[in-house]
Amino acid sequence: METTDAFTGLECRDCESDFDPETGTHRCEDCGGILTPTYDYDEIDVDRETYESRPFDSLWRYHELLPFEPAVAVSMGEGATPAVDCSTLADELGVGRLVIKDEGRNPTGTFKDRGASMAVTAATQHGAEDVVLHSAGNAGQAASAYAGRADLDAHVFLPSRSSFTTKAMVNVHGGDLTVSGGRIGDAAAAADDAIAEHDDWYPLASMVTPYRHEGKKTMLFELVEQLDWTVPDAIVYPTGGGVGLVGMYKAALEWQRLGLIDELPSFYAAQATGCAPIVEAFDAGREQHEPVEHPDTICGGIEIPNPGASRWILESLRETDGGAVATDDDEILDAAIAVAQHEGIEMAPTCAAAASGTWKLAEADEFGPDDTVAIVNTGSGNKDADVLRSHLMSQGV
Incomplete structure (x- = not known):
């Protein structure tokens, strides 16, 4: 994995267990808690002038406090919004x-693009070929777009109440769309069933990916x-x-x-x-x-x-x-x-x-x-x- 110098790994928000980012990819293996990236802040040498000297062009301008180097980022210039x-x-x-x-x-x-850029980058670094998530709508559209850019297959589960726009754009971006039930819980259950049958699919659901x-x-x-x-x-x-x-x-x-x-x-x-x-x-x-x-x-x-x-x-x-x-x-x-x-x-x-x-x-x-x-x-x-x-x-x- 091509990670930034200060990125040290993943820590569980619940039990505080630490995981190597190469092997700890999603929820905590000990308690099922949420993992979050950690950094050695003593290794980060930035000040206001550091950022002022850089183009205001994407979220990756803050790479010292992100897990991955911009060179491997799956990016479309997300961030830098007014x-x-x-x-x-x-x-x-x-x-x-x-x-x-x-x-x-x-x-x-x-704003789902910000999370999709980071999570799909992680998927590529872990060697994934397929990504999967359930969503209320927008996250599914974003994941499909970034997966397509990374040449990954996206499997997206949306509830029927999702807007026509998001459903259509999942397909336009090449995503495999499944509409399940009326609410997000229905989509989540359908996604879980599919993941159980495809253990090589890389989950991108919120708070499942770190x-x-x-x-x-x-x-x-x-x-x-x-x-x-x-x-x-x-x-x-x-x-x-x-x-x-x-x-x-x-x-x-x-x-x-x-x-x-x-x-x-x-x-x-x-x-x-x-x-x-x-x-x-x-x-x-x-x-x-x-x-x-x-x-x-x-x-x-x-x-x-x-x-x-x-x-x-x-x-x-x-x-x-x-x-x-x-x-x-x-x-x-x-x-x-x-x-x-x-x-x-x-x-x-x-x-x-x-x-x-x-x-x-x-x-x-x-x-x-x-x-x-x-x-x-x-x-x-x-x-x-x-x-x-x-x-x-x-x-x-």
């Missing part, structure tokens, strides 16, 4: 500055740089599995350890009221969620009733003095339209949960008048334009 100032919305919210990190500008239109959150952590690096090395007071993230949220939390801890930033942002998980296991656990003071028995939200990307990384998500919220918020579907759709009409940024319904949640947090005086607040728009509104248009039509527009 952080758009939204002064009109800042005034409405009563905060000093509001920026939207617009991940809809990635190659396949979502590498998707490692790609997504670069959103934090970019955001801080884009704010002229000022850490935002709050980051609001639309949370289902929470892969990007825990990745950004990990990134903030790493840059703080390296002396690149002094403080951590407060992280907020935004969910839909129809599926809000993280919000319920946070409000109840629990360390882990309780699964939602009957999830019901139009926001399919965050309709994750049983998030496997909930302990890590809740830790990131509490250790940064953040919080969790849930809003109704109508409020989420209204927020997506408001952002599009006032600032021009296209947010998919799932992503707009972060915008809607930000409004609710502001109404609860969670932010100060001088605060800088960042919303992560995890995907383009073009993914679900029909849903947004239907919402407008229901209002007589």
Whole structure:
């Protein structure tokens, strides 16, 4: 494997067992826990000038804090997305500055490309020929695109509720698509059955591979740089599995350890009221969620009733003095339209949960008048334009 100098291996988040990255490829062999890449931070010699001297062209500019060398990366220039100032919305919210990190500008239109680039790179380094995952939609599209670029076969399992766009693009990218049941749990069960029959397939599911959150952590690096090395007071993230949220939390801890930033942002998980296991656990003071028995939200990307990384998500919220918020579907759709009409940024319904949640947090005086607040728009509104248009039509527009 062609790994970076400081990458030391994988550590289990639960039992703290360590694994060599050549042999420890997915979940912990001892307890089944989540593995995460570890580094020898004493071997990392970077400062602000290091990054300022490099082109702002992809997430791989942060390679010292990534597992693999850029020379072996399966990349399409993912990352380097804009952080758009939204002064009109800042005034409405009563905060000093509001920026939207617009991940809809990635190659396949979502932040999933960051995780796919890293995880498919890992698959190639492990000699895989086939990759497999279940997904609500966007991750399957991204995995198919990057697998095709790496000349790997992708086997993607989606629920029937996934958008036509994501299903179509899995096929367009050459992926082997299976549609199973109505919700993500159905797709996960079908994928597990297929993996049991094909032990040579390399899983790319979130928090099964240790590498998707490692790609997504670069959103934090970019955001801080884009704010002229000022850490935002709050980051609001639309949370289902929470892969990007825990990745950004990990990134903030790493840059703080390296002396690149002094403080951590407060992280907020935004969910839909129809599926809000993280919000319920946070409000109840629990360390882990309780699964939602009957999830019901139009926001399919965050309709994750049983998030496997909930302990890590809740830790990131509490250790940064953040919080969790849930809003109704109508409020989420209204927020997506408001952002599009006032600032021009296209947010998919799932992503707009972060915008809607930000409004609710502001109404609860969670932010100060001088605060800088960042919303992560995890995907383009073009993914679900029909849903947004239907919402407008229901209002007589």
